[in-house]
Amino acid sequence: MLVEIAAARIIAGENSDHGIAKVFELWKQSGEPEDVRFFFYLNILRQHIDAFRKKLNFPLDGLPLVISGMACSTLGMIDLPYKEVPFSTDGSDLVTKLVAASEDFRHDIIFISGAKTGNDAMRGEETLLVGCFPNEQEQVFIFPGTHSKHVTVKNGNVVDIKTYMTGEFFELLSAKSILSASIEKTAGLNNEKNKKALESGVKEGLHSNLLNSSFKVRTNYLFHKLSRQENYHYLSGLLIGSEIKEIAGHDSDITLVSNSHLRSHYEVAFNVVMNKTRSVKTQNADEAIVAGQLKILSRLLS
Secondary structure, three states: OEEEOOOOEEEEOOOOOOOHHHHHHHHHHHOOOHHHHHHHHHHHHHHHHHHHHHHHOOOOOOOOEEEEOHHHOOOOOOOOOOEEOOEEOOOOOOOEEEEOOOOOOOOOEEEEOOEEOOOOEEOOHHHHHHOOOOOOOOEEEEEOOOOEEEEEEEOOEEEEEEEEOHHHHHHHHHHHOHHHHHOOOOOOOOOHHHHHHHHHHHHHHHHOOHHHHOOHHHHHHHOOOOOHHHHHHHHHHHHHHHHHOOOOOOOOEEEEEOOOOHHHHHHHHHHHHHOOOOOOEEEOHHHHHHHHHHHHHHHHHO
């Protein structure tokens, strides 16, 4: 994303399928030694920046590049240590590294590392959290995704991280298990039957053993209770319900940080869990990542 710093405004953005896992695999296939891995990744970055510049017809040389997430991991460009919790929600004590611009790459690179507890970790969500500007009260931030993160904040500090493999389990069960024959990917929740299937899955996930209840996806279809499209949402609800049941009875405020179709799924799930007695706040993830990176960048450059 190209961002106007003064206004914290996204000017333009570009998506790519060159995620960390894919680039890491390309690097392994290249056979190049470990000591040139950084430059292998840098070359791919350069290609995308050049394509972005041509698309925008706008000079980009000299602009800083801020990178957070898995680029700072053992799979990424540079392996930075995690920050141990607790850490400040203003990002002032996160681990960062500056790689100065050169003739070959005309951008300063600011890497922002992740955070960990004794048995859990996150990379990227810490920067999103900084961009949410949490207050001092105890609250939980939920970052849905392949590995959904629940981050507990108290007195201006992150004090706990819990990871739920909700998205990855959904992919495995829906595409690579016996349940795949009972599921068909479909659009969002505009269809009332899909929404009801999601709600049914959430209710089941809140109170059941997932190893048992997941087989109901198959019997739903075998016994003509749900269509394959409805089952897609039932399984989603089942996994989300299983994920959020631990915090269902908590009094802490909850903020959902997302900008994908998952946001609507989680909103429906929390309506079921809380029976409309409490509301869940929402935050756009794109806006949060920009705000978080800018906040950390301004501190480093001040």
